[in-house]
Amino acid sequence: MLKxxxxxxxxxxxxxxxDLPAIARLCADHADFERAEPVPPDLAARLEPVLFSASPRxxxxxxxxxxxxxxxxxxxxxxxxxxATDYAHLDCLFVTETHRGGGWGRALISAVKDAxxxxxxxxxxxxxxxxxxxxxxxxxxxxAQARSKVRFSLPVHAADG
Numbered sequence: 001m002l003k004x005x006x007x008x009x010x011x012x013x014x015x016x017x018x019d020l021p022a023i024a025r026l027c028a029d030h031a032d033f034e035r036a037e038p039v040p041p042d043l044a045a046r047l048e049p050v051l052f053s054a055s056p057r058x059x060x061x062x063x064x065x066x067x068x069x070x071x072x073x074x075x076x077x078x079x080x081x082x083x084a085t086d087y088a089h090l091d092c093l094f095v096t097e098t099h100r101g102g103g104w105g106r107a108l109i110s111a112v113k114d115a116x117x118x119x120x121x122x123x124x125x126x127x128x129x130x131x132x133x134x135x136x137x138x139x140x141x142x143x144a145q146a147r148s149k150v151r152f153s154l155p156v157h158a159a160d161g
Contacts, residue, residue: 009102010065012111015072017052019062020044022069030094034129059119061111063095063104071095073108077119088116090126100134109142 015023024044031039040046050057051074063071073093077086090112095104109124116124128135140146 010063010070012061012063012104012107014115015051015060015062017048019060019069020047020051023047023060023062023072026069026072026094026096027092029096030092033094034132058091059115061108061115063099063108065099065104070099071104071108073112075112075116075124077116077121078125083122085122086120087123087125088112088119088121090124093126105138106142 021044024039024047027043028039031037047060051060058074058076060072060074062069071094074091075088076091078089079085080087090109093105093108093112095108113124128139130136136146
């Protein structure tokens with residue numbers, strides 16, 4: 001359960017299905033910032049069953065300021081064979097450029113840690129592009145331990161023909 005995440009200028013809260021169009025816009029901005037492929041045009045529809053089914057695959061928290069979503073964080077539970085325990089994978093953490101430096105990223109990380117703990121996770125793990133020096137400094141400031149890691153991606157599709 002989330003602790004009190006109210007702020008004088010807004011709050012961190014669990015996303016609601018009505019937030020999906022705004023979350024999809026934030027995702028598009030995030031992908032652009034990270035120099036990634038554009039998000040699919042139907043992202044909001046794709047996210048709905050993942051985030052809001054009876055047994056969600058992932059969870060999303062949003063930063064809301066003056067009625068506008070200005071950031072989001074998504075996470076899912078994963079299993080570590082070597083530790084024989086669940087951990088939370090922070091897939092995305094993003095705050096709009098005009099709101100960076102205002103404590104929103106720290107508030108989102110704190111809220112994700114609380115939510116992950118409530119789901120039984122023993123740790124929170126993530127990666128960030130090595131060129132994103134601002135994010136790396138931020139993660140150090142919130143107490144994260146850096147681990148050397150290379151990220152690979154391999155598409156998985158049904159067999160052709």
